[in-house]
Amino acid sequence: MTSSTFTPINTADLSRQLGRAQRRKQLWALALISPLLIFLLVFFMVPLGSLLTRAVENPEVANVLPRTGEALADWDRTSAPPDQAFGALLQDLGSIENSAQAGILARRLNSEVPGARSLIMGTYRALPLGEPSSAAEARAALVEHDERWEELPYWQAIAKNSQRWTPDYLLASIDLRRDAATGKVMAVEPEQAAFRAILLRTFEIGLVVTVVALLMAYPLAYWLSTLPQRKANLMLILVLLPFWTSVLVRIASWTVLLQHNGLVNRFLMWLGATDAPIPLLFNRVGVAIAMVHILLPFMILPLYSVMKTVPANYMRAAVSLGSSPLHAFFKVYLPQTYPGVAAGCLLVFITSIGYYVTPALLGGAADQMLSYYVAYFIHVEVNWGMAAALGSVLLVATLVLYSLYRKVTRSELSLG
Amino acid sequence: MKSKKLLAMAASVAFTLPVLAQSNLTVVTFGGANAVAKQRAYVEPFERANNTRITMVEYNGEMARIKAMVEARRVTWDVVGVESPDLHRGCDEGLFEKLDWSKIGNKADFMPEAVHDCGVGAFVWSTVLAFNADRLQTAPTSWADFWDVQQFPGRRGMRKGARFNLEFALMADGVKPADVYRVLATREGADRAFRKLSELKPHIQWWTAGAQPPQFLVAGDVVMTTAFNGRIDAAQREGRNLKINWVGSIYDLDFWTIPRGSRNKETAHRFIAFASTPEAQANYARLIPYGPTNVHVPRLLDDRVLAELPTAPANAREALRFSANFWADQGEALERRFASWAAQ
Numbered sequence: 001m002t003s004s005t006f007t008p009i010n011t012a013d014l015s016r017q018l019g020r021a022q023r024r025k026q027l028w029a030l031a032l033i034s035p036l037l038i039f040l041l042v043f044f045m046v047p048l049g050s051l052l053t054r055a056v057e058n059p060e061v062a063n064v065l066p067r068t069g070e071a072l073a074d075w076d077r078t079s080a081p082p083d084q085a086f087g088a089l090l091q092d093l094g095s096i097e098n099s100a101q102a103g104i105l106a107r108r109l110n111s112e113v114p115g116a117r118s119l120i121m122g123t124y125r126a127l128p129l130g131e132p133s134s135a136a137e138a139r140a141a142l143v144e145h146d147e148r149w150e151e152l153p154y155w156q157a158i159a160k161n162s163q164r165w166t167p168d169y170l171l172a173s174i175d176l177r178r179d180a181a182t183g184k185v186m187a188v189e190p191e192q193a194a195f196r197a198i199l200l201r202t203f204e205i206g207l208v209v210t211v212v213a214l215l216m217a218y219p220l221a222y223w224l225s226t227l228p229q230r231k232a233n234l235m236l237i238l239v240l241l242p243f244w245t246s247v248l249v250r251i252a253s254w255t256v257l258l259q260h261n262g263l264v265n266r267f268l269m270w271l272g273a274t275d276a277p278i279p280l281l282f283n284r285v286g287v288a289i290a291m292v293h294i295l296l297p298f299m300i301l302p303l304y305s306v307m308k309t310v311p312a313n314y315m316r317a318a319v320s321l322g323s324s325p326l327h328a329f330f331k332v333y334l335p336q337t338y339p340g341v342a343a344g345c346l347l348v349f350i351t352s353i354g355y356y357v358t359p360a361l362l363g364g365a366a367d368q369m370l371s372y373y374v375a376y377f378i379h380v381e382v383n384w385g386m387a388a389a390l391g392s393v394l395l396v397a398t399l400v401l402y403s404l405y406r407k408v409t410r411s412e413l414s415l416g
Numbered sequence: 417m418k419s420k421k422l423l424a425m426a427a428s429v430a431f432t433l434p435v436l437a438q439s440n441l442t443v444v445t446f447g448g449a450n451a452v453a454k455q456r457a458y459v460e461p462f463e464r465a466n467n468t469r470i471t472m473v474e475y476n477g478e479m480a481r482i483k484a485m486v487e488a489r490r491v492t493w494d495v496v497g498v499e500s501p502d503l504h505r506g507c508d509e510g511l512f513e514k515l516d517w518s519k520i521g522n523k524a525d526f527m528p529e530a531v532h533d534c535g536v537g538a539f540v541w542s543t544v545l546a547f548n549a550d551r552l553q554t555a556p557t558s559w560a561d562f563w564d565v566q567q568f569p570g571r572r573g574m575r576k577g578a579r580f581n582l583e584f585a586l587m588a589d590g591v592k593p594a595d596v597y598r599v600l601a602t603r604e605g606a607d608r609a610f611r612k613l614s615e616l617k618p619h620i621q622w623w624t625a626g627a628q629p630p631q632f633l634v635a636g637d638v639v640m641t642t643a644f645n646g647r648i649d650a651a652q653r654e655g656r657n658l659k660i661n662w663v664g665s666i667y668d669l670d671f672w673t674i675p676r677g678s679r680n681k682e683t684a685h686r687f688i689a690f691a692s693t694p695e696a697q698a699n700y701a702r703l704i705p706y707g708p709t710n711v712h713v714p715r716l717l718d719d720r721v722l723a724e725l726p727t728a729p730a731n732a733r734e735a736l737r738f739s740a741n742f743w744a745d746q747g748e749a750l751e752r753r754f755a756s757w758a759a760q
Contacts, residue, residue, distance in 0.1 A: 100510020107509060114749040118741060121508055191610075192749075194756035201759070260637050281637075282621050365576060365622050365758035373755065379478035381748060382505075 052395075055388035058166035060108035061158060064101050065092045069162030072155065077181045081155045083135035089158075090138045093124050111383060112157035112180070119148050156180035169389035174199075195373070195390065199397065202369040205284070206353040209291045210345050213299040216292065217344065221303035225310075236304075239297050247294060251361050254290045255281065258362075287363040291352055298351060299344040306340025342409045350398060370394050439468045439683045444496040447474030448627045449650035449704055454497075457700035458691045465690075468683060476625060477502065482511050482675050491677040494684045497538055500740040501747065503671045507534035513674040519685040521692055527669075530709035535671030536688050539700065540707030542667040542726035542735065543580050546643040548633045549657045559588035559664050562640055563616050573632045573641025576622035578754035579743060580642060580666055583736065585612035587664045593736040601742065606750065610757055622758075633658050645726060646704040662731040668738035669709065701725065 062069060067088035075081055096102050102124040109116035122145075123129075129145055132138040142149045160168075160180055171177055175193040176185055187193070224235055242250065257263050258280040265277040280286050310333065318328035356371035370390060377387035443459060445451045451472060459470045473493065475481065479502050485491045498506065506512050512534040517523060523531050530537020545562055547555070556568060562584070574581050583596050589612045591599050599605035621638050623629055629643035630651035645665070648658050672688045674681060690696055697708040698716040707727035708714070714722060722728055726735070743750075 098510065099508075103505070103508030103510060107505065110745065111748055115745045117508075118745050191753055192756055194752070194759050197759055259635055261635055360624070365620075366760070368759070376755075379480045381751070382480050382483055383748070384480075 048395075051388050052392050054384055055169050055392045056165050056167065057385065058161055058164055058168075060104050061161040062164045064096060064105040065089065065158060065162070067092050068158055072159040072162065075155075075159060077152075077156050077159055077183075080150075081152075083139050085155065086139035086142050086149070087132070087135035090127075090129065090132065090142065093120075094127055096124065099124070107382075108161065109154070109157050111386075112161065113153045115148070116154055116157065119146055119154060122146060123149075153180060169385040170392065172386065173389040173393045195370075195393075198368070198370050198373060199393065201367075202353050202371075202394075203397075205287065205291070205359070205367070205369060206349050208288055209295060209352045210299075210349045212288065212292050213295055213348050214341065214345060217296055217299035217303055218341075221300050221307055221340075224300070224304050225307035226312075239300050242294070242297065247357065250294060251290055251358055254286065254293070254362060258286050258289070281362060282364045284363070284367050287359045287367050290358050290362050291355060294358065295348045295352060298347045302344040302347065303337065303340045306337050306343075310336045338409075342405070346402070346405060350402075353394065353398065439466075439680060441468055441470045441680050441683050441687060442473055442492060442494045443470055443687065444473045444475055444493050446476065446497060446626060448625070449647055450626070450644075450706075453646075453700055453703035453706075454691075457703055458687070458696055461696065461699075462687055462690050466683075466686065468687075470687075479506060479511065482506065483509075486511050486676050489677055491675045491679065493675050494678045494680045495687055496673050496675060497670050498535065498673050499670060500668050500738065501743045503532060503535045503673060504740050504744050506673065507532070511676060513676050513678065513681065515674065515688075516685060520689045525710055525712060526692070527709050527711060529669055530671075532671065535673045536692055537669045537709035538672045538691065539697075539709060540667055540669055540726050542645045542662075542665045542731070543575070543642055544645045544648070544665040545640060545661040545663075546629060546633060546645075546648045546658055547640040547661070548636070549659045551636065551639050555659065556640060556661055557663060558661075559584050560590075563588040563612070565616070565619055568639060570639030571619050571621050571637060572616060573621050573623050573629050573638040573643070575642055576624050576758075578750040579747070580738075581613060581754075582606070582609040582750065583666055584642065584664070585609040585616075587736075588612060593664060593734060596736060597739045597742050601746070606753070610753070613757070630656070630658060645724075646706050649705045649724060662726075663734045665726070665731070665735045666738050667707075667726045667732065667735050668740075670706075 065088075068085055071082060071085040071088040075085070093102070102121065106117040106120040106124075109120060123142070126145055129141040130137075132141050139149075148154065157180060160166075160178065160183070168178060171185060172188070173195050175188045175196045177188050178185055220239075224232055224239075227235060255262075259265075260277040260279075260281075262280075264280060265274075268274050268278065280289070314332050314336070315325075315328055318332045319325055323331070353369065354371055356369055356375055359367050359369050360372050360375075371394070374387045374390045374394075377383045377390065443454070445454055451474060455472060459472060462468065463470050475496075477499060479498075482493065482496065485493065503512070514533050515536065517531075520536055526537060527540075545556060545559065549555070551570070552568060554567075556562060561568060562572060574584075582600055586596050586599055586605065586609050587593060589608060600609060621632060621641075623632065623641070626644045626647050629638075629641040630647055632638045632641055633643075634651065634656050645660055648660055651658050672691065674684045674688075678684060691700075692710055694708075694710050694712040694716055697710050697713045700706070701708050701713065701717055702721055705721065705724035705726075707725045714727075723730070726732060
């Protein structure tokens with residue numbers, strides 16, 4: 001007679017088996033997403049990390065003037081620099097192998113003290129300045145070559161930048177600076193202060209564009225969601241049609257439409273709405289119009305996708321229970337579309353604060369957004385530290401806003 | 417079978433050999449009418465004479481692209497036209513090759529300002545006061561008139577940036593051209609220039625690309641503007657009634673350079689040498705009125721063309737030479753101050 005062996009259920013064994021099975025599932029899931037993870041790490045996080053490091057790197061002076069930095073390490077920055085510093089400077093400049101390094105040093109110091117470029121390059125080109133046998137002689141030779149070497153600001157700049165890491169770029173991008181003599185953080189002179197205002201302006205323009213886009217996209221998305229499938233598809237193709245043309249072409253066409261003799265002004269004057277052409281270009285209005293035009297599809301699509309899922313009978317039920325249609329709209333329909341509104345607003349806002357081509361081509365000098373200055377520092381000034389610092393400020397501000405948004409929407413969504 | 421393969425390989429090599437023998441060159445300019453003139457006067461004749469294929473690329477003075485290329489050691493641009501501050505900065509920072517003047521020509525054939533270690537002067541251009549003669553009854557005669565919105569109502573176009581505009585502001589305020597840079601180097605001078613600019617600020621429309629000022633003038637957006645003289649001339653050739661006032665204009669040179677690490681240095685040197693010959697420069701000057709840098713060229717040009725050049729005595733008499741040294745030192749600080757001023 002066969003007796004079925006009865007194995008008692010060992011809970012410890014079972015939990016171990018469950019744990020193993022779960023781990024295997026997790027590993028399997030990880031293996032499935034690992035290509036994407038590696039792609040994100042390599043092409044997204046690593047460049048972002050190197051960008052953020054560039055915002056605090058300061059290698060130029062440390063690489064080219066190491067001995068001078070050492071000689072100035074104990075200097076109090078208010079009295080005359082020690083003679084050893086002059087000797088060390090001559091030594092350092094003399095041991096530069098590649099003249100490009102002198103140029104890079106000159107550019108870095110010139111950002112701190114205007115005029116340092118010609119001082120450094122002039123001294124470098126005039127080397128050797130005799131054969132000074134002592135530090136005092138080195139000082140005399142340098143001062144004789146260019147008496148600006150007696151002025152403190154140049155030495156203060158060298159002393160301040162002898163460390164490889166500096167907070168100066170980040171401070172400058174929020175209109176602060178470190179005093180060259182004392183090292184205290186203080187505000188930049190009001191005539192040089194630009195970036196805080198520009199950051200506020202960037203968010204302001206982003207907000208205006210988001211609100212206008214929402215007001216225009218909401219009725220359109222609602223209408224689209226009520227259409228039968230075939231017509232809705234056709235209309236959606238028309239909504240997506242602008243994506244087939246390049247952004248620059250669209251901006252250039254707005255220039256043609258909005259200028260003084262352009263179609264919009266001529267139409268308004270023909271209607272009799274105005275006698276003189278309204279300035280619609282090279283100011284905030286033109287920028288807003290073009291940005292709303294470009295970003296409208298980004299608002300329509302999330303709204304449309306959420307509105308399609310809202311059952312139509314809720315509104316009918318509300319009206320049948322005695323509510324006025326307007327009241328029903330605000331109390332019943334609108335709250336159900338909040339996820340779409342939130343998603344669309346977030347998408348449009350974050351995209352718009354990164355814009356720089358549209359304000360650059362259609363805006364005036366007071367309409368430039370932060371990314372324009374990032375591009376300016378990259379292309380024209382070739383001061384990549386400053387560009388990275390401004391980019392970091394924008395990134396941090398965006399992350400802060402996004403976390404606020406998450407807090408707000410979580411509390412909103414939990415109502416349903 | 418083997419012989420058929422060998423034959424096929426030999427035939428393909430024979431077909432590609434002529435293409436391989438043809439060299440390539442990428443020439444970069446500021447685009448617009450300038451690039452068109454360069455193409456007709458320099459690029460096409462050079463291509464025909466040298467079995468070279470030249471690709472023309474446009475840019476707007478961004479040194480960062482050259483810096484990125486040189487640092488990554490992947491230089492795709494062979495000959496680049498740069499403005500003088502960029503030439504000095506780029507040469508100091510090792511962005512350009514040191515030229516082999518023996519391959520380019522005799523230094524004595526060039527204006528002294530056109531001879532540089534890293535660059536050869538390509539042409540002399542000028543930033544001038546241009547206006548639409550159809551919309552103004554009396555012609556403006558100075559920068560003070562540019563600032564006078566009562567007598568000459570209408571908007572003004574100015575290049576976005578501190579350069580040139582600070583000098584014009586000082587000249588409008590009464591500073592003589594010869595003293596402009598001395599005054600601008602002091603703090604009071606810079607303050608004075610910005611105060612003067614603030615007077616005009618509500619009426620200014622800013623431009624960034626050289627093709628915009630004639631466009632603004634023709635469209636009626638502005639009545640007077642600063643502009644590159646060659647672009648105004650291009651519009652005049654199209655029949656527009658735009659005029660130039662040369663008093664107080666600022667002239668400067670553009671230079672041919674070779675980015676460091678270019679793979680076609682030989683061909684690049686030959687191209688620059690060709691573009692510096694008197695005949696080629698004379699052809700260029702006939703197409704767009706930018707001054708030649710080769711001293712033997714004026715002989716080859718007729719008076720009508722000579723009169724439009726920035727180097728003509730009548731035009732250069734009250735003109736100011738742009739100081740690349742001043743802007744190399746003070747440029748960053750002044751441009752930052754301009755950015756903050758413009759933002760307010």
